[in-house]
Amino acid sequence: MPNYQVLTLKYRPQTLEQIWIQEHIKTTLTKAIENNRVAHAYLFTGPRGVGKTTTARILAKSLNCASGPTITPCQQCSVCREITASQNMDVLEIDGASNRGIDQVRELRENVKFMPTSCPYKIYIIDEVHMLTQEAFNALLKTLEEPPAHVKFIFATTAAQKVPATIVSRCQRFDFRKATSDEIVERLSWISKQEQITISEDALRAVSKRADGSIRDAEGMLDQLRVFKSDKIELKDVEDLLGIISADLFFEYTDNLLTADPSQAVTFIDRVFSSGYDFIEFFTGLLEHFRLLMMTKLKINKTVLGISEQHLHRLVEQAKKFNLNELLVIMQHIADNEEIVKKTNEPKILFEILSLNLINILTNKSVMPTNNTSNKNPQLALAWQNVVSEFLTKHPFSANGLQHAVINESSPDNIVITLDDAGNSEFIESKKSEIENMLAKQLGKPVKINFVITKKSRVKTNPGKTAHEKSDNDEDIESEPAEPDTDTDQLYKTMFPKGKKIK
Numbered sequence: 088m089p090n091y092q093v094l095t096l097k098y099r100p101q102t103l104e105q106i107w108i109q110e111h112i113k114t115t116l117t118k119a120i121e122n123n124r125v126a127h128a129y130l131f132t133g134p135r136g137v138g139k140t141t142t143a144r145i146l147a148k149s150l151n152c153a154s155g156p157t158i159t160p161c162q163q164c165s166v167c168r169e170i171t172a173s174q175n176m177d178v179l180e181i182d183g184a185s186n187r188g189i190d191q192v193r194e195l196r197e198n199v200k201f202m203p204t205s206c207p208y209k210i211y212i213i214d215e216v217h218m219l220t221q222e223a224f225n226a227l228l229k230t231l232e233e234p235p236a237h238v239k240f241i242f243a244t245t246a247a248q249k250v251p252a253t254i255v256s257r258c259q260r261f262d263f264r265k266a267t268s269d270e271i272v273e274r275l276s277w278i279s280k281q282e283q284i285t286i287s288e289d290a291l292r293a294v295s296k297r298a299d300g301s302i303r304d305a306e307g308m309l310d311q312l313r314v315f316k317s318d319k320i321e322l323k324d325v326e327d328l329l330g331i332i333s334a335d336l337f338f339e340y341t342d343n344l345l346t347a348d349p350s351q352a353v354t355f356i357d358r359v360f361s362s363g364y365d366f367i368e369f370f371t372g373l374l375e376h377f378r379l380l381m382m383t384k385l386k387i388n389k390t391v392l393g394i395s396e397q398h399l400h401r402l403v404e405q406a407k408k409f410n411l412n413e414l415l416v417i418m419q420h421i422a423d424n425e426e427i428v429k430k431t432n433e434p435k436i437l438f439e440i441l442s443l444n445l446i447n448i449l450t451n452k453s454v455m456p457t458n459n460t461s462n463k464n465p466q467l468a469l470a471w472q473n474v475v476s477e478f479l480t481k482h483p484f485s486a487n488g489l490q491h492a493v494i495n496e497s498s499p500d501n502i503v504i505t506l507d508d509a510g511n512s513e514f515i516e517s518k519k520s521e522i523e524n525m526l527a528k529q530l531g532k533p534v535k536i537n538f539v540i541t542k543k544s545r546v547k548t549n550p551g552k553t554a555h556e557k558s559d560n561d562e563d564i565e566s567e568p569a570e571p572d573t574d575t576d577q578l579y580k581t582m583f584p585k586g587k588k589i590k
């Protein structure tokens with residue numbers, strides 16, 4: 088391609104006027120230049136790719152341009168051209184990460200004394216300034232206190248909290264902000280128009296979401312996409328190129344939960360795993376999907392949500408199949424497991440457990456607070472619901488009985504938990520103090536619990552033995568056919584005591 092220039096370079100702002108979204112910074116700097124009140128040191132902080140370095144260079148140009156100081160540097164003089172190409176001797180761009188030591192700062196201090204070669208000011212732009220060592224900062228401090236009149240410092244950093252307060256307080260600080268999803272869509276649409284790139288709204292939304300507020304990242308992705316696809320860029324192209332998990336998958340997974348067919352859910356999980364998707368990303372995406380379902384149910388509009396019309400329409404349809412309470416409980420379950428998924432070596436098993444648990448919730452609503460606790464105390468109901476999900480995460484194979492437990496207050500500090508003797512009641516009783524602690528943590532006060540065991544067994548078992556301890560010659564027991572004793576089979580038995588089987 089002749090004269091091919093990447094978009095981030097081609098569309099890099101060259102004047103304050105051209106900078107997007109950082110309005111307050113533009114206004115303040117414009118006034119400072121116009122009134123000749125430019126400070127001797129600035130600190131530009133903010134997330135990646137939002138214009139810190141760009142603004143630093145523009146400020147340098149505005150001060151040093153042959154016709155400066157001016158808010159409209161000519162772009163033609165040798166100084167302007169040199170600064171654009173990072174080749175001006177008096178505008179020194181220093182990477183703080185690779186020049187972080189005391190020696191480099193001492194050198195800088197020596198250098199500062201000399202007059203600029205061809206410009207009014209010697210301007211030091213130190214990027215990633217938070218990377219300097221403590222000694223380097225100390226050495227810098229002296230220069231910052233009494234800088235020669237011909238010197239300006241512009242520090243840029245993505246981590247202002249790592250810059251010592253002594254330095255920060257000697258600078259004028261500007262906080263650059265992230266771009267919103269809509270702003271990125273707007274900028275990319277504008278660039279696409281200039282470049283005659285055709286791209287669908289859905290695709291733009293996906294790019295802007297992935298960019299997470301960074302204008303540079305968004306432009307970089309658009310660049311990649313136009314090379315990848317010469318005709319119209321569609322959502323599918325963005326998903327393929329950037330490895331974004333398609334929203335279709337979240338809709339499908341949610342449908343599986345609604346169908347309450349464990350085998351479908353498990354097959355789906357297997358498919359997601361074997362397609363090589365990143366599981367943590369899938370998990371986060373799923374949480375976001377349920378958040379969106381909830382938001383559409385609450386009638387939050389699509390602009391606030393940053394989604395397309397078509398996506399909104401699908402969400403509205405799916406959200407109709409849930410009530411608000413169900414969405415809340417599901418979100419809470421997913422959120423509770425998010426940290427664990429990041430740490431576990433067995434994300435697949437964890438995900439299966441979660442999915443089956445969610446199906447359980449949707450089918451028999453056993454963890455719904457109103458069903459299992461006295462309506463009189465919603466705080467207890469919510470606390471109990473959290474205890475059940477925490478316990479289930481810790482003891483995934485044995486907590487089934489707890490989900491079906493009925494909980495009541497005999498006095499504010501005494502809780503009675505009624506268990507069915509078929510549902511691992513012995514195991515649960517043995518964890519009494521653990522449950523007490525969990526509940527106390529939720530309620531913020533110590534509580535005592537007592538168990539009441541009822542006998543309304545679902546699977547007939549030999550009295551005194553649990554379902555899993557059945558011996559071979561217990562012929563009077565109505566037992567299920569023997570199945571291979573794998574973890575997963577065990578899990579399903581526990582989750583579905585009535586014996587829904589997985590093929």
Ligand SMILES: Nc1ncnc2c1ncn2[C@@H]1O[C@H](COP(=O)(O)OP(=O)(O)OP(=O)(O)O)[C@@H](O)[C@H]1O
Pocket residue numbers: 094095096098099100105106107108109133134135136137138139140141142243244245302303304306
């Ligand atoms: N506010 C903005 N207005 C217009 N374009 C921007 C803006 N911020 C970033 N860009 C685009 O992103 C590119 C990179 O911006 P820049 O180098 O200034 O980001 P940065 O904040 O210094 O990022 P980093 O922290 O990663 O160094 C620019 O060339 C430009 O194309």
Ligand SMILES: [Mg+2]
Pocket residue numbers: 139140141214243
């Ligand atoms: Mg930068």
Ligand SMILES: [Zn+2]
Pocket residue numbers: 152153154160161162163164165166167168
């Ligand atoms: Zn100029």
